[in-house]
Amino acid sequence: MINYLIFDVIPLRVQVLSILFSGLLLLIIVHLIRRGYLKEGYSIIWILLGLSLVVLSIFARLLEILADLAGIDYSPTALFLILIGGLFLLAIHFSILLTGYDKRIRDLAQEHAILKEELKRQKK
Amino acid sequence: MNTQYKKVCVIIPAYNEEGSIGTVIDNIRYFVPAAQLVVVNDASSDGTRKVAELKGVPVLDLPINLGIGGAMQTGFKYAYRYGYEIAMQVDADGQHDPQFIPDLLRVLEDGEVDMVIGSRFLKPIGYKASFLRLFGIRLFAWLIGIVTNKRVYDSTSGYRAYNRLALEFVARHYPSDFPEPESIVTMLRNGFRLKEVMVVMVNRLSGQSSLGKDLGFRAAYFLISNAIAIVMSGFKAPSR
Numbered sequence: 186m187i188n189y190l191i192f193d194v195i196p197l198r199v200q201v202l203s204i205l206f207s208g209l210l211l212l213i214i215v216h217l218i219r220r221g222y223l224k225e226g227y228s229i230i231w232i233l234l235g236l237s238l239v240v241l242s243i244f245a246r247l248l249e250i251l252a253d254l255a256g257i258d259y260s261p262t263a264l265f266l267i268l269i270g271g272l273f274l275l276a277i278h279f280s281i282l283l284t285g286y287d288k289r290i291r292d293l294a295q296e297h298a299i300l301k302e303e304l305k306r307q308k309k
Numbered sequence: 310m311n312t313q314y315k316k317v318c319v320i321i322p323a324y325n326e327e328g329s330i331g332t333v334i335d336n337i338r339y340f341v342p343a344a345q346l347v348v349v350n351d352a353s354s355d356g357t358r359k360v361a362e363l364k365g366v367p368v369l370d371l372p373i374n375l376g377i378g379g380a381m382q383t384g385f386k387y388a389y390r391y392g393y394e395i396a397m398q399v400d401a402d403g404q405h406d407p408q409f410i411p412d413l414l415r416v417l418e419d420g421e422v423d424m425v426i427g428s429r430f431l432k433p434i435g436y437k438a439s440f441l442r443l444f445g446i447r448l449f450a451w452l453i454g455i456v457t458n459k460r461v462y463d464s465t466s467g468y469r470a471y472n473r474l475a476l477e478f479v480a481r482h483y484p485s486d487f488p489e490p491e492s493i494v495t496m497l498r499n500g501f502r503l504k505e506v507m508v509v510m511v512n513r514l515s516g517q518s519s520l521g522k523d524l525g526f527r528a529a530y531f532l533i534s535n536a537i538a539i540v541m542s543g544f545k546a547p548s549r
Contacts, residue, residue, distance in 0.1 A: 291375055291485065295383040298349070298369040299390070306367070 194245035207238035230278055234271045241267075316394035317344040317414065320384030321366075322377055323401035327356040334364045336407040337399060341414075347387060348401070351380040357401070377467070378488035385471075385480040396479075397470045405468040409508040413470040416506055423475040423501040426461070426493075427468030427508035445532045449490045452536060456543030457497040462505055464490040465535075475501050484538065487531060491538040498543070 194200075214231050217223040223231070241248055241264070252263035319337055323330050330348065337346060348361040352374040361368045369383050381398060388396040395417055399405045405427065413425045430446070449464040467489055471479060478499065484491040496503065 287485075290373070291379045291382075294371050294373050294375055295379065295386055298371045298383050299387050302367050302369050302387075 190244040190246040194249060200242060200245055203242035204239065207235065207242050211235035211239055227278075227282070230271070230275050234275075237267070237271075316392075317341065317397060318384075318388035318391070318393035318395070319344050319346050319397045319399055319410070320381065320388065321346065321348045321361075321399055321401050322351060322380040322384065323348055323353060323357050323361070324351040324374070324377075324380070325353045325355045325357060326401035327353070327360050329403040330357055330401045331360045331364060333399065333401055333403050333407070334361065334366055337410065340407045341410050344397075344410075345393065347384055349380045349384045351375060351377075376485055378483055378485035381467075381488065382480065382483040382485075385476060385483060389473075389476050389480040393476070394473050395470060396476045398467050400467055404510050406509060406511055409468070409506070410470075412506050412508070413468070416504055417470050417472050421502065422504040423472050424496060424503040425470045426463060426466055426503060426505045427510075428463035428466055428505035429508065429510050430462040431505055431507040441528055441532075445528075445535070448532070449535055449539060452539045453490065453494060456540060457494055459497055459503075461493055461503075464493050464539075466508075466510075468508055468510070484542075487535050487538065490535050491542050494539050494542040495545070498545070 211232070214223070214228060214235050218225055218228055248263055249260045252258075252260035255263060255266075257263050257266075319341070321330065321333065321337075326333075334346060334348075337344070346366045347369060348357075348366050349369045350358045350361070350371060352371050358368050358370060369387055371380060371383060375383070384398070385396060395414065397410065397413065399407060399410070409427055413427055416422065416425045446463065446465060450461055453459065453461050453464055475496065478496065478501065479492065482495060484495070493503070
């Protein structure tokens with residue numbers, strides 16, 4: 186069963202390479218989090234994306250099964266679908282974050298202006 | 310005689326208006342001597358702040374350019390915090406003739422509405438708008454009519470007055486980019502009452518419209534952004 190999921194789906198060389206690269210991607214993400222360059226809350230989607238790439242390249246048959254379930258003839262298309270879907274979610278996530286930052290910066294700038302005026306008045 | 314305007318805060322949002330803001334301040338003082346003026350300097354690169362300070366008007370000096378919405382909200386927060394009963398917006402470019410300030414304030418003092426808009430289009434005189442501008446203003450009026458069931462003739466006018474209740478609201482919720490039409494929808498949907506009063510707007514003394522000189526791309530952007538904002542704020546849940 187496990188052999189069926191892993192082997193004889195794609196050429197072994199391609200499979201090894203894709204496992205290496207998606208593993209590397211996951212390592213980079215984990216490294217960035219550990220170093221504090223990436224806030225944990227923001228990296229959930231990245232980790233999920235990296236993990237699913239690793240899983241999909243180890244159990245190469247999964248993609249075929251998924252594509253089959255969705256009625257897709259050519260299974261690599263399913264891979265693109267998953268990737269584009271993931272990137273889409275990521276883009277929306279970023280937009281939400283940006284909106285939040287925009288509001289925070291606005292509040293800070295406004296508060297700054299009001300306090301500056303107050304300070305000036307008190308100095309007189 | 311003008312002691313009744315002591316609780317009025319006139320907010321003057323300004324971005325690079327050194328050429329006109331001095332005259333605007335003088336004119337406002339002439340018509341409502343007892344009102345408190347405050348200039349919101351939206352990170353101008355010219356002498357706007359200096360001119361205002363020389364006139365003895367407190368200046369809220371924004372460290373970064375926030376645009377008209379963010380600048381106005383700064384003034385609203387200030388006016389609300391310092392307990393003013395009424396807040397007004399009068400633009401620094403000289404388009405809003407201060408002789409109409411008492412007209413706007415009188416309507417608020419009647420107590421039947423929370424917000425008054427100085428409107429150019431209640432009677433067809435004075436202001437000559439370009440075809441595109443007129444089309445935009447009609448479109449906004451039509452869309453606002455659909456989402457709020459109320460006829461607003463001049464939704465892009467920034468010449469406005471708010472009572473304390475409305476002031477509290479706009480200090481907390483005010484749109485950032487093209488705030489005028491959107492805020493009308495938001496306020497109506499949150500149960501505020503508004504009324505338009507006829508004003509005559511004069512040509513700006515100096516500087517240029519926030520729409521810029523080229524009436525192509527920016528105007529189209531203005532039109533579409535506002536249309537979307539009106540419709541979307543019609544869907545937003547009341548925030549009170």
